[in-house]
Amino acid sequence: MKRTTNWTSTLLIALGSVLILFPLYMAVSIALKNPEEMAQSIFSLPTGFHISNFAEAIELTNFFQSFKNSAFITIFTVVLTLLTNSMVAYAVARNMNKKYFKGLYFYFISAMFIPFPIIMLPIVKLTTALQMNNPSGLIILYIVYGLSFNTFVYVGYIKSIPGELEEAAIVDGATIWGTFWKIIFPLLGPINATVGILTCLWAWNDFMLPLIILGKPEMATLPLVQYVFQGQFSTNFNLAFASYLMALLPMVAIYLFAQKWIINGVTQGAVK
Structure with missing residues (x-):
């Protein structure tokens, strides 16, 4: 049987995934940055993993x-x-x-x-x-x-x-x-x-x-x-x-x- 792709459902699922995953990405990214990296760009990936943030937060x-x-x-x-x-x-x-x-x-x-x-x-x-x-x-x-x-x-x-x-x-x-x-x-x-x-x-x-x-x-x-x-x-x-x-x-x-x-x-x- 030939399969057909439901593009409407696919696009809605992709949009929903982005809406859920983007805030999670932002949370993890910000938690691993230092203040200098935050000042440069809030959306970019962290240049290093600042695990000390977690120790200080604790x-x-x-x-x-x-x-x-x-x-x-x-x-x-x-x-x-x-x-x-x-x-x-x-x-x-x-x-x-x-x-x-x-x-x-x-x-x-x-x-x-x-x-x-x-x-x-x-x-x-x-x-x-x-x-x-x-x-x-x-x-x-x-x-x-x-x-x-x-x-x-x-x-x-x-x-x-x-x-x-x-x-x-x-x-x-x-x-x-x-x-x-x-x-x-x-x-x-x-x-x-x-x-x-x-x-x-x-x-x-x-x-x-x-x-x-x-x-x-x-x-x-x-x-x-x-x-x-x-x-x-x-x-x-x-x-x-x-x-x-x-x-x-x-x-x-x-x-x-x-x-x-x-x-x-x-x-x-x-x-x-």
Whole structure:
């Protein structure tokens, strides 16, 4: 059979690739340059690999302490989100025939349409009053704020699981708690992967919530410490981009490894 080339699709793919790869090229190029090379041309390739930029960025940002803070917050947020949000969604999904749970479902979904700036000031005042302006309080906020979207995808996925599995387990003497953890939760593997990865990316890259919640400099996460490169009259772009790359690499690796679960989980969770 004679193959024909779809030039429109090819050009669109090429354009999309350029739009994605060009910013990445700029980030790597600037991170490897010195200020003199930046003054000559921002688009040219670096004449040498100035690895010292990365070492200096690590020192200025207290990188390893910030990395530890981000890792602590992200790991606990992901684990607790999977455990708690899946249970809430299971209770809602299996009781949608009752008005209370159906109303609760739409109540959770409606939270996705509330702009964050509207609730930002009350959050700051409440967390300060409850002494939650620390990493533990930030983890709790991430779990609560992720509940609306996670409930949406979890409920759609749980509805596709036959209820006869739970009925058979109950006949065999299993409790509702045992049925969920031994039968339902293992079947939630694809959607758990999706929720876990999206939560991981959000908690790791988030800037606004840590900015308004964390009260001490030693609690700062990686997105927060990037401010150190911005002075009143200038910005050290070489060190800044070196720091950006180091903060970005863990999430890029995770996303590249798990992108198929993200796509599959979202489509299976949103469409029954």
